[in-house]
Amino acid sequence: MITKNQFNSNGFKVVTLLIFTLIWSSSLALAQGDKLLLQFKGQNGAGQGKNIVLISGDDEYRSEEGLPMMAKILSEYHGFNTTVLFPINPENNQVVPNYKTNIPGMEHLEKADLVIILLRFRELPDEQMKYFDAYLKSGKPLIALRTSTHAFNYAKDNKSPYAKYHWQSTVPGWEKGFGKKILGETWVAHHGHHAVEGTRALLDGIQVSAKNPLLNGVTDIWAASDVYTINSLGKDTEVLIHGASTSGMNAEASINWKKSLMPVVWTKSYQIEGGKKGKVLASTLGASVDLLSEDLRRLIVNASYWGLDMEGDIPEKAKVDIIGDYKPSMFGFDNFRLGMKVTDFE
Template sequence: MLRTVSVMILLAYSMFSCAQEKKTWVTYPGNDGPGKGRNIVFVSGDEEYRSEEGLPMLAQILAVRYGFNCTVLFSTDPKTGEIDARYQTNITGLEHLQKADLLVMLTRFRELPDAQMKYFDEYVKAGKPVIGLRTATHPFNYSRDTAGVYAKYSFNSEVPGWEGGFGKLVLGETWINHHGIHGKEGTRGLINGIEQDGKNPILNGVKDIWTPTDVYSIQQLTRANILVYGQSTNGMTPTAPVNLEKSVMPVAWTRTYQVPGGREGKAFATTMGAAVDLLNEDLRRLIVNACFWAVGIEKQIPEKANVSFIKDFKPTMFGFDNFKKGSFPSKYEMK
């Protein structure tokens, strides 16, 4: 009887240990390529734009085709490890930022605990490169702990020196509003001809961008170099005519950043980037090119980067709470 009880205890402990050790992120080791030896950390976590689907796809391309070591992190339920886009207070694995050469993020209104947030803080203070997609202009919202040490990262921060929070200081803009009609108007990308004529390598092979997400309002960008402007389209198809009654807005740019007490770094931002946006080949190419630029190998950007999918990619349409429930990070492993 005692032997049976002991075996049961050991079995229960083993099962508990396995559960504890279950990774809530996915890693794609890099093949040979210009990015070999460089580490990119992708951080997903938004309720609406399916970053948990789009970022693994981009990471696979960069790992398989261009040699980057890529790790993708998710918003997960800490009790189950299940991906939960609504869970705003947990993204495990952020310690990977300690060895990251590049951070690519699409998060929205997260409020992470200090033990996790410190890795973000250390990363940007070190002036390391950042790429922000869509809601990365408003990635944090400290509405629960408004007096916390990292509340200054909030999109609506009024802390002196941190006005506008992470989005404003690092990417150049915080959340303003929808310039286009959300869910009714898309974005037609207008390539900045000056940058194109100047042979900006980030625009290599980038000609035709259209996305179903709408244009965001941008009030003022500083220290920024605009690569693509966005025109609202009267409809959500690539052939929809542009809305000439609306002004254009920047939708992709590069800039330098420096947070208080930190070193200077560089950033690329685009207000496009929902999973369904990434069906557009030239948007994927723009982001892949930006990754080369961010880690300092812009001279190796191909004339037309191969950004074809590694696995079938059938993204979920954007919308609140329509993420695929019951999914775990292991779903995105390459078998």
């Protein structure tokens, strides 16, 4: 026989369990319904009908902040349809830049006309990586920023067919991995004093004299991120901009002439086995705080036209006004904004 007190106690437990279950189920449903990528429809502009995919995935330079901002500019002012992908923790669907094994939405590369990346030390599963590999085999254009020279970092025991992308790969034909083979250089070292010296951009005189449309409207770039060491880039490379280290972390800082110049923006061709020939613009600039530079944003817009063989459509001075509120975080490890969802970057 169940007493009244036992009934009340058991009933309370059942009701509590039901409430907990409902809350958990609702939370799970919401998590499952979280947006995992951003998409902006192209407005008026020469880029209408062209699709650009921007892939953020670095744990230091806040690409999760900078690339959505650039996507808005490309869509709103230049007509490109843009899709932004993020590193996502699948347990809570939060944007976690140091979660290195998951970037949902890579299948969107199948319909991409251009891809822009800022990646660092990723080890993506084959199911995601296959889309990136197929994109490169298609010979379509690529824009690669900052740490993309060392975009991939596979464990030694990883048997993936894409382990050759590893930044220090020893696979024949893929020595030093994706960075060296596709971009022209892998990670070497900080040439500038990291977080102490910035980068003053010096346009290549030959490119300026030739009126290279990639440099239309580009005259003044200062970036907070420092100059990277470049050992060699290959014969098929054209350097557009050289970087000088500045003796301080602001645009007014003087150039440290004790340090040599290094390439910071260049173009080259690429081709992987079984694939078509493509072209890439690479830059060791591109941190979210670097993109406060109007002319750096303009260079990326120009490069988007160039990559899509639309050089004749590159404006004399492309519109690159920031849309909305953009307050980028300073670069650094583990200083990303906690608890962020993809919608927070809309």
